[in-house]
Amino acid sequence: MTPSARAAAAIALLAVLEEQCFAPEARRRPADAVASDFFRARRFIGGGDRRAVSEFAWGVVRQRLRLDWHLARIGMAPTPRLLLLAQMLLVDGVARQAAEAVFDGSHYGPPALDAAERRAAAALAGRALVDPAMSDSARLNLPDWVLPALAARFGKTLAREAAALESEAPLDLRANLLRTDRAAAAAALAAEGIASTPTPFSPWGLRLPARRPVTGSAAYKGGLIEVQDEGSQLIALLADARPGMRVADYCAGAAGKTLAMAATMGNRGRITACDTSAPRLEGAARRLRRAGVDNAERHLLASGDRWAKRRAGSFDRVLVDAPCTGTGTWRRNPDARLRTRPEDLAELVALQHEILGKAAELVRPGGRLIYATCSLLPQENEEQMERFLARSTGFAPVPLERLWTALVPGMAPPCAGPWLTLSPGAQGTDGFFCAVLERPT
Known part of the structure; x- marks a missing residue:
């Protein structure tokens, strides 16, 4: 798929997510289940393209509160097209001309930006994602309704916790003591090229620095490990x-x-x-x-x-x-x-x-x-x-x-x-x- 075709697929996925997950009348299904159905209905999208489309869409979902704030500030509704455009300009650091070029009107790409969308691109280009004028909700990327409870719990460390909730989570594994111990499980993973370190608190845990598919490993299939935070x-x-x-x-x-x-x-x-x-x-x-x-x-x-x-x-x-x-x-x-x-x-x-x-x-x-x-x-x-x-x-x-x-x-x-x-x-x-x-x- 071309970059434009991937963008068009991401816009389509964002529209489905809005309808089924986020709109007030939505069924509020988990987004991963909705995305799974979306790609199952589009088997022509290969693995690499599927990952790229997912990253596009999930980037918007992660920053949605901030992207909504920026669009509201320039008087624009958060349509899937504008959300993706804002993501490219504010989060991914794509230059305005390059971002607009993705909307190329080609057969598989998204239609060209209209005049209002081009004005939005001009207004958003060069802005920082986190703006001093933002509400606490947008600045911390947390819904309004949880802020009082989280502020009461974390106090001065709330900003640190909010940032941690945005970060990529590591992949934690648990050595299955019925079949092995932690050291032997780590060695089995290492033999398959999967490096791990002991978790700091759990005596059974192993941590991978980033998410990677371990369910296809011999260690997983043999019951030596389980995925568990x-x-x-x-x-x-x-x-x-x-x-x-x-x-x-x-x-x-x-x-x-x-x-x-x-x-x-x-x-x-x-x-x-x-x-x-x-x-x-x-x-x-x-x-x-x-x-x-x-x-x-x-x-x-x-x-x-x-x-x-x-x-x-x-x-x-x-x-x-x-x-x-x-x-x-x-x-x-x-x-x-x-x-x-x-x-x-x-x-x-x-x-x-x-x-x-x-x-x-x-x-x-x-x-x-x-x-x-x-x-x-x-x-x-x-x-x-x-x-x-x-x-x-x-x-x-x-x-x-x-x-x-x-x-x-x-x-x-x-x-x-x-x-x-x-x-x-x-x-x-x-x-x-x-x-x-x-x-x-």
Whole structure:
């Protein structure tokens, strides 16, 4: 494809993303799912061109709040064509003449710029992406509705955290202790030309400096490694699931933490991966087989299900990896900062509270309830714990320092405070929260 044809495809993809992800009436599907459908319907676009088109479109998505601000300042609506033009001029540093030339009106290229679009190009050319006149939202590249909560959490370090949420995330892997150890997994990757370094906090983690396809590697196919952010690994670590225990992963999804806990259990005991989605649990089955996990079962949670009532008070560990806004993963999912809305937060906080209450009933006396999110917002984290503990006097917090000292002797915890709180700017992980509560005997 010519540069113009790639630009035309990117404009078409941006239009579909707007319709299905970002518009007020949109279904708000994840952008990667929409893009997958887009390229599946255009199989004539080869791999290299697909990557180039995706980079065009994802560049716009990452900077959308700022690009919207610049276009509004010159009185222009953020159409897919103008967004791509603004991306080239403000982010990519393309000269005005070269940017305008992409809109060449050729058979496969985008139509030529009209007079209004040419005036927009003239107004945008030479401007800096971050303008002193910008609102805090545009300057920090964060939606207005999250700013008060993030400012309360991060204070003077908010700008650092906002920048980290824009940066490219590393690729973290977890060595599968059922099949190998970290050093052997690193050696297996190195033999395939994939260099890695140990993660600073997780004793199982390996970090690649940038994203690259590892699922085709022999190490991955052989179950030696799993793709899992270091922060997610630390949640599984703090669960402290041991051999012989009964463990419930109450919101298991595709079972990333189920896999990690099964490894710490040495395949001894029983772990149940629960979820409300049958497709997610089906995907979990494939991962469990590849990893060599044979002490796990799956359970589909459904309305009217009596499974939880029959097993009340019978689990040593119950992990609630709660559905949340996912604000801690925005560097990996930049579209989520555009799709997620204030009403979603209110709905999720209520859902988290409901799930916590149900999951708590599964914990036996002396057992532990582990609550986790991939959110940076206090409403979903500390405030959720305060609310739960205020009504659930049977549970007491297990301080992070006590847990960490027992599990990772000789190393200071990644953060201060009673709970595990991680962020891209402070620890280099995705944003996570984890609280461990114990039911007295």
